[in-house]
Amino acid sequence: xxxxxxLLIIGxxxxxxxxxxxxxxxxxxxxxxxxxxxQEEVPVLKVGCDVAFPPFEWQDEQxxxxxxxxxxxxxxxxxxxxxKAEIINTAWDGILPGLLNGNYDVIVxxxxxxxxxxxxxxxxxxxFTAGQVIVVRKDTEGITQPSDLKGKKVSVQINTTGxxxxxxxxxxxxxxxxxxxxxxFLELKNGAVDACIMDxxxxxxxxxxxxxxxxxxxxxxxxxxxxxxxxxxxDLLKNxxxxxxxxxxxxxxxxxxxxxxxx
Ligand code: ARG
Numbered sequence: 001x002x003x004x005x006x007l008l009i010i011g012x013x014x015x016x017x018x019x020x021x022x023x024x025x026x027x028x029x030x031x032x033x034x035x036x037x038x039q040e041e042v043p044v045l046k047v048g049c050d051v052a053f054p055p056f057e058w059q060d061e062q063x064x065x066x067x068x069x070x071x072x073x074x075x076x077x078x079x080x081x082x083x084k085a086e087i088i089n090t091a092w093d094g095i096l097p098g099l100l101n102g103n104y105d106v107i108v109x110x111x112x113x114x115x116x117x118x119x120x121x122x123x124x125x126x127x128f129t130a131g132q133v134i135v136v137r138k139d140t141e142g143i144t145q146p147s148d149l150k151g152k153k154v155s156v157q158i159n160t161t162g163x164x165x166x167x168x169x170x171x172x173x174x175x176x177x178x179x180x181x182x183x184x185f186l187e188l189k190n191g192a193v194d195a196c197i198m199d200x201x202x203x204x205x206x207x208x209x210x211x212x213x214x215x216x217x218x219x220x221x222x223x224x225x226x227x228x229x230x231x232x233x234x235d236l237l238k239n240x241x242x243x244x245x246x247x248x249x250x251x252x253x254x255x256x257x258x259x260x261x262x263x
Pocket of ligand 1: 159
């Protein structure tokens with residue numbers, strides 16, 4: 001019993017020594033001859049995005065792939081900079097702290113450039129014009145402008161410019177805030193609110209895919225989307241603006257735009 005135990009220990013020791021020797025012998029070989037993939041490795045641009053805001057960003061249910069105008073735009077910008085975009089799906093509420101925390105390099109998420117946000121982050125040049133609209137159920141009458149929302153219940157995505165605009169309407173009945181934009185629409189569909197306030201292109205996409213909803217009136221804010229990054233990334237700001245300008249002059253921007261919004 002004692003002897004066989006000793007033999008076992010020696011046996012194990014020999015195996016360990018052989019394994020280590022083998023590993024040491026192999027390691028330098030691997031490091032010395034990198035495969036073709038290693039040579040092609042391009043730097044990664046990490047992109048924070050709340051991927052639930054079609055047509056700017058959504059996740060294909062079948063493939064799990066991230067799609068949309070923002071996704072293609074930032075992929076093209078990254079490529080222009082000799083980089084590769086990696087999309088990191090992030091809850092909207094907390095997307096700015098995540099950027100400041102270094103979880104990603106930029107936010108591309110149909111984010112409106114606001115003075116308040118610009119105090120903590122830098123924005124690229126504007127890449128899209130937007131505004132808030134009111135969405136109601138098809139059979140709703142008497143709501144066509146913000147002042148008609150007096151005493152009414154309104155759904156929004158939390159901490160968006162739609163939320164800020166709704167919260168400013170005098171005498172508004174209630175603002176119901178949702179983590180996800182699609183849930184704000186759902187609340188309206190279900191009849192739990194009278195209206196939803198949303199970015200126009202996203203509202204247009206929602207009513208296009210849903211007969212029971214309609215947009216009323218004209219956009220009542222003027223907004224511009226920008227790419228956000230930390231203030232200490234002056235280099236990145238310069239490169240992103242340069243890439244964006246290039247994509248606009250080469251027609252690549254127009255090509256992506258036409259794909260999602262027509263000519
Ligand atoms: N444009 C609005 C804002 O900046 C809403 C953006 C929401 N984006 C999103 N991917 N959920 O507040």
